[in-house]
Amino acid sequence: xxxxxxxxxxxxxxxxxxxxxxxxxxxxxxxxxxxxxxxxxxxxxxxxxxxxxxxxxxxxxxxxxxxxxxxxxxxxxxxxxxxxxxxxxxxxxxxxxxxxxxxxxxxxxxxxxxxxxxxxxxxxxxxxxxxxxxxxxxxxx
Numbered sequence: 244x245x246x247x248x249x250x251x252x253x254x255x256x257x258x259x260x261x262x263x264x265x266x267x268x269x270x271x272x273x274x275x276x277x278x279x280x281x282x283x284x285x286x287x288x289x290x291x292x293x294x295x296x297x298x299x300x301x302x303x304x305x306x307x308x309x310x311x312x313x314x315x316x317x318x319x320x321x322x323x324x325x326x327x328x329x330x331x332x333x334x335x336x337x338x339x340x341x342x343x344x345x346x347x348x349x350x351x352x353x354x355x356x357x358x359x360x361x362x363x364x365x366x367x368x369x370x371x372x373x374x375x376x377x378x379x380x381x382x383x384x
Contacts, residue, residue, distance in 0.1 A: 244338045247331075251323050252307050255315050267294045309342045310349065317353035328360040333373075340374035347380040 272289040317321055325331075331339060339360075346356050360370065371377045 244335045253285045265296050309345050313349045313353050313356045320355045322357035324359045326361045330361045340370050344376050352357045
């Protein structure tokens with residue numbers, strides 16, 4: 244289940260944050276003065292170097308939860324597509340069904356959220372078997 248949620252989050256560019264930003268400045272001035280009795284030569288040289296590095300990290304695992312996923316999906320007007328639903332372990336299907344219920348409950352605030360489970364062998368009733376609360380919340384296509 245965590246892999247499914249992490250995979251869904253990986254599709255959004257905003258799950259990264261800047262954890263560290265460093266700017267290095269280096270300046271070097273090289274004055275020279277040379278001469279003999281008749282000719283005096285002077286020169287001034289230098290160089291300046293500026294280097295910037297940014298370290299970006301992914302939001303930590305505890306933050307990658309279904310309610311935040313629902314917010315991202317709504318913001319980007321996207322849907323969560325779960326392929327090969329039939330390959331998900333039965334224990335995980337129960338958790339997934341509970342997440343579907345959470346999404347359904349959150350739909351009043353996040354109107355654009357949707358989950359599409361491809362490969363639900365049989366029918367949508369299989370999802371309802373894992374969570375009876377989903378009885379009126381699943382559409383079969």
